Amino acid sequence: MPKVSSVIVPYATYLRVYEPLAAFPEPERGHWARYARRPDRPSCQDELRRSLADLVPTPPVPVPVHESDDAFVLEADGVVCVCPWRTRLRAWQALGELAEDFPLPVLDALLPPVVRHQATQDYERWLAGHPDARPWIRTATWQVPINWFVLFADEEREYGKGSAGEAPVLRYRTPMVQARRRVARGLRALRDAMDESLLIDGLVDVGRWLEEFHPRSVVELDYGGLVHALPAGTLQDDHSAADVAEGIAALRRGDGEGAGEAYGRLVERWRSVRDLRSAN
DSSP: OOOHHHHSOOOEEEEEEEEEGGGSOTTHHHHHHHHHTOTTOOOHHHHHHHHHHTTSSSSOOSSOSSOOOOEEEEEETTEEEEEEOOHHHHHHHHHTTHHHHSOHHHHHHHSOHHHHHHHHHHHHHHHHHOTTOOOSEEEEESSOOHHHHTTOOGGGEEEEOOOTTOOOEEEEEEEHHHHHHHHHHHHHHHHHHOSOOHHHHHHHHHHHHHTTSOTTOEEEEEOGGGGGGSOHHHHHTOOHHHHHHHHHHHHHHTOHHHHHHHHHHHHHHTHHHHHHHHHO
16 A cells, blocks of 8 residues: 555645734734744744654554644734644644545545544544634645635735745735635626536635634735646746636626636646646
């Protein structure tokens, strides 16, 4: 059977919310204020390495024993904002999605049924005492969900080629108020154009999630490890958020042909990633 480390690859993308310190109650606010002043804060790669390391032991440890007290930090308009990792909560939630990604025999080889059952029981007990818990980070593997792109504009795109020993970076950042406004506009256009679709369902879900956070938060889409699955030229020329915005604008005008052309560009751009995923 394949080893866990050979099957679970870091081709993951992330949708993150950074909340201002004022959004957190004490004593958590004090913790994050002190944390933000640390010069040695861990990076995205550190988070990924830690999560993969837990999958190497036999049996693997799908959910950390203790919740992480780390976070990503950025400053927006002079306001310190943090995005807690909440690795334990996200691991529990990811376990529930594994059945959609792997056939049962492969899943059983990755995580034995007894391990999954114990993790599920632990999550149910924990959730009973934390019914309002929600993650600050959403993760997708081998893709960027189309509904994520709806939150951003092309001018918010940040691309860096990377240097020796460093991977390229592709991300978007926008104020929470803009992200919520684009969700609302996108939903109106989609609902006017079609009765129902997975895109509408996904956008409704993302919109509800965003409503959980402080209005002065910052929303970030990070291509993360997916940059390793995209050729450099493809990554540099990737303007998927612009294509999604153009498609929604076309729907708003009643221009089905224009919307189809924008969607076609998205499909073609992501074809190489889909083919690589199938090969793996």
